[in-house]
Amino acid sequence: MNGIFITFEGPDGAGKTTQLKRLAEELKEQGYDILVTREPGGTVISDKIRSIILDPAHREMVDQAEVLLYAASRAQHVHELIMPALQAGKIVLCDRFIDASVAYQAHGLGIAAEQVKAISAFASSGLQATCTYLLDVPVEVSLSRLQQRASAAAGQGLDRIEQKHAAYHSRVREGFHAIAADNPARVRVIDAHRSEDAIAADIRQDCEQLLKEHISG
Ligand SMILES: Nc1ncnc2c1ncn2[C@@H]1O[C@H](COP(=O)(O)OP(=O)(O)O)[C@@H](O)[C@H]1O
Ligand SMILES: Cc1cn([C@H]2C[C@H](O)[C@@H](COP(=O)(O)OP(=O)(O)O)O2)c(=O)[nH]c1=O
Numbered sequence: 001m002n003g004i005f006i007t008f009e010g011p012d013g014a015g016k017t018t019q020l021k022r023l024a025e026e027l028k029e030q031g032y033d034i035l036v037t038r039e040p041g042g043t044v045i046s047d048k049i050r051s052i053i054l055d056p057a058h059r060e061m062v063d064q065a066e067v068l069l070y071a072a073s074r075a076q077h078v079h080e081l082i083m084p085a086l087q088a089g090k091i092v093l094c095d096r097f098i099d100a101s102v103a104y105q106a107h108g109l110g111i112a113a114e115q116v117k118a119i120s121a122f123a124s125s126g127l128q129a130t131c132t133y134l135l136d137v138p139v140e141v142s143l144s145r146l147q148q149r150a151s152a153a154a155g156q157g158l159d160r161i162e163q164k165h166a167a168y169h170s171r172v173r174e175g176f177h178a179i180a181a182d183n184p185a186r187v188r189v190i191d192a193h194r195s196e197d198a199i200a201a202d203i204r205q206d207c208e209q210l211l212k213e214h215i216s217g
Helices: 016-029 044-054 063-087 098-108 113-124 139-152 166-182 196-216
Strands: 004-009 034-038 091-095 131-136 187-191
Touching: 004 016, 004 063, 004 098, 004 196, 016 034, 016 091, 016 131, 016 196, 034 063, 044 063, 063 091, 063 098, 063 113, 098 113, 098 166, 131 166, 131 196, 139 166, 166 187, 187 196
Parallel strands: 004 091, 004 131, 034 091, 131 187
Antiparallel strands: none
16 A cells, blocks of 8 residues: 555543644645544444444443444444555544554453454454554643533533543553553654644654655655
């Protein structure tokens, strides 16, 4: 596949969506063909699954169902949207991917990481990100950003995952740190407890290097 698959990961409220949009705008201005997408979501079917997963009314959802629903949403997304875009040579920027399942469902919920990885690999037919920007912030910072975002957007409260307690979010953050330690060549840890401009500058610089290597290699 000729394209490049870049994912953004980190706790809810770390600033992924903000940074992904900024990088997409810069790359578009430079003339690159970009696809911006997110998980869970990205296709009609995947978005329907997203609304089932995140519905705050679904308090009875069992952990096994949660893992499989994220995987089902991912399977449709990868095969319908991401793989064709990569085959067409696009740069795909995706807000969350398999690392989120490992951090949230394995580290957060306590499901065996090997099982979560195997289910995710089946869903994605083995597709992995070329590069991952992991936006890292302390849990109290990300949770307070989420509260601010929810109160700024009238009628939009916290979703089912965001409502989980702080201990869960701490395990998720530790999970992301473990993923970064296991995948040093792919995962770039970005200190996201800084201004939006400072974070964007780091990501832009790293991505320029990545694109140079991809074009020359
Ligand atoms: N570097 C930053 N400093 C302070 N607030 C930020 C920063 N980046 C994003 N935000 C704000 O925090 C909230 C969550 O950001 P968002 O990009 O939606 O995060 P995520 O996609 O990781 O959940 C938004 O209200 C956003 O405006
Ligand atoms: C992709 C994915 C997301 N999630 C969770 C993380 C988020 O709480 C939620 C929705 O993701 P997202 O919309 O990116 O949340 P936010 O913008 O607030 O960071 O789904 C998982 O638990 N497992 C997964 O595999």
